[in-house]
Amino acid sequence: MAEEVRAEMVSTVLTVEVTVGDKVETDQTLVLLESMKMEIPVLTEINGEVTSISVEPGQVLQQGDLIAVIS
Secondary structure: OOEEEEOOOOEEEEEEOOOOOOEEOOOOEEEEEEEOOEEEEEEOOOOEEEEEEOOOOOOEEOOOOEEEEEO
């Protein structure tokens, strides 16, 4: 089962902490976002492998934008 990780709010990507092919575990940080001067880590909810990353540092995200897919 794949997990699509999506932005929960308008934000800017500060850093991408994983690359395609990385093995990740539940609650591991995928990206770090900034919104309203707060840093917000985006965590995976499943164990798996990063199959795609759709963001890069500096990118502005809207609510619902795809960040990554974990399978």
